Amino acid sequence: MATAIVTGGAVRLGRAMACRLAERGYNIALHHGGSSPLDTLEQIIKHGAECRAYSRDFRDLPSAEGLIDEVLKDFGDVELLVNSAANFILENLEETKTESLLDTMNVNLLAPFLLMREYKRKVNRGMIVNILDQRVLKNISTFGAYSVAKKGLEHLTHLGAVEWGAEVRVNGIAPGLILPPPGGPEDYPERQARNIPTQTHGTEADVLRGLDYLIDSPFVNGEVLFIDGGESKASKNSKF
Numbered sequence: 001m002a003t004a005i006v007t008g009g010a011v012r013l014g015r016a017m018a019c020r021l022a023e024r025g026y027n028i029a030l031h032h033g034g035s036s037p038l039d040t041l042e043q044i045i046k047h048g049a050e051c052r053a054y055s056r057d058f059r060d061l062p063s064a065e066g067l068i069d070e071v072l073k074d075f076g077d078v079e080l081l082v083n084s085a086a087n088f089i090l091e092n093l094e095e096t097k098t099e100s101l102l103d104t105m106n107v108n109l110l111a112p113f114l115l116m117r118e119y120k121r122k123v124n125r126g127m128i129v130n131i132l133d134q135r136v137l138k139n140i141s142t143f144g145a146y147s148v149a150k151k152g153l154e155h156l157t158h159l160g161a162v163e164w165g166a167e168v169r170v171n172g173i174a175p176g177l178i179l180p181p182p183g184g185p186e187d188y189p190e191r192q193a194r195n196i197p198t199q200t201h202g203t204e205a206d207v208l209r210g211l212d213y214l215i216d217s218p219f220v221n222g223e224v225l226f227i228d229g230g231e232s233k234a235s236k237n238s239k240f
């Protein structure tokens with residue numbers, strides 16, 4: 001069995017992707033920050049996969065950088081890296097605190113950059129999937145540092161695909177309205193669906209279908225799948 005690394009894999013979308021990959025037959029190296037990974041580990045093991053949890057705060061870049069080495073020591077047969085960990089701080093550009101700017105760049109852009117680089121240097125096969133956001137096509141400044149970091153990660157996805165495509169494919173998934181914001185009301189997606197061209201919101205299953213497609217499509221490289229009901233293409237800049 002090959003091994004997949006999923007960052008931010010203990011909760012929500014990261015957890016759904018880790019469980020899906022286990023279902024597909026991958027062993028899982030499950031990165032998490034402050035959340036307990038126990039429930040997710042239990043789910044993954046039910047699929048017969050081997051799973052280990054790796055706690056790392058990505059605000060600390062040297063700690064992020066060492067993750068690939070540690071996983072390789074434990075598993076040795078890595079074939080996929082999913083960069084899903086992200087923070088999401090509600091500050092527009094003017095409100096942005098220096099500390100949240102640094103944290104956001106570290107967690108959402110610089111840690112994925114270092115993980116990608118280490119993956120290329122030491123694994124050098126398979127695929128990297130960066131989880132972006134439909135906002136990368138829009139100009140919404142409400143989560144200013146987050147948007148800048150995700151835009152950078154989109155560019156990095158394209159650069160990696162071009163520089164590394166012969167050995168490592170690099171693709172992205174840009175979700176739209178899927179889950180409520182962390183800690184937000186459960187009915188948030190239903191309430192906001194009116195702002196989406198499809199008049200619906202997506203679910204984890206939509207993102208998992210995108211992930212399956214990227215894994216199963218060896219000629220797809222440098223692609224970003226927008227799984228957003230067309231939100232990113234709407235001419236009017238919705239606030240959501």
Ligand SMILES: NC(=O)c1ccc[n+]([C@@H]2O[C@H](COP(=O)([O-])OP(=O)(O)OC[C@H]3O[C@@H](n4cnc5c(N)ncnc54)[C@H](OP(=O)(O)O)[C@@H]3O)[C@@H](O)[C@H]2O)c1
Nearest residue numbers: 008012013032033034035057058084085086133175178179
């Ligand atoms: N949910 C959506 O509808 C949606 C829409 C657009 C884009 N996205 C993107 O999809 C991905 C997953 O979204 P989500 O809503 O499931 O995210 P989430 O609930 O906010 O989870 C993000 C993960 O990032 C980890 N993380 C945050 N700060 C960290 C730090 N300092 N060090 C290490 N890990 C850290 C968290 O780990 P711990 O919990 O273990 O601390 C958490 O597991 C993200 O990249 C997000 O930007 C999601």
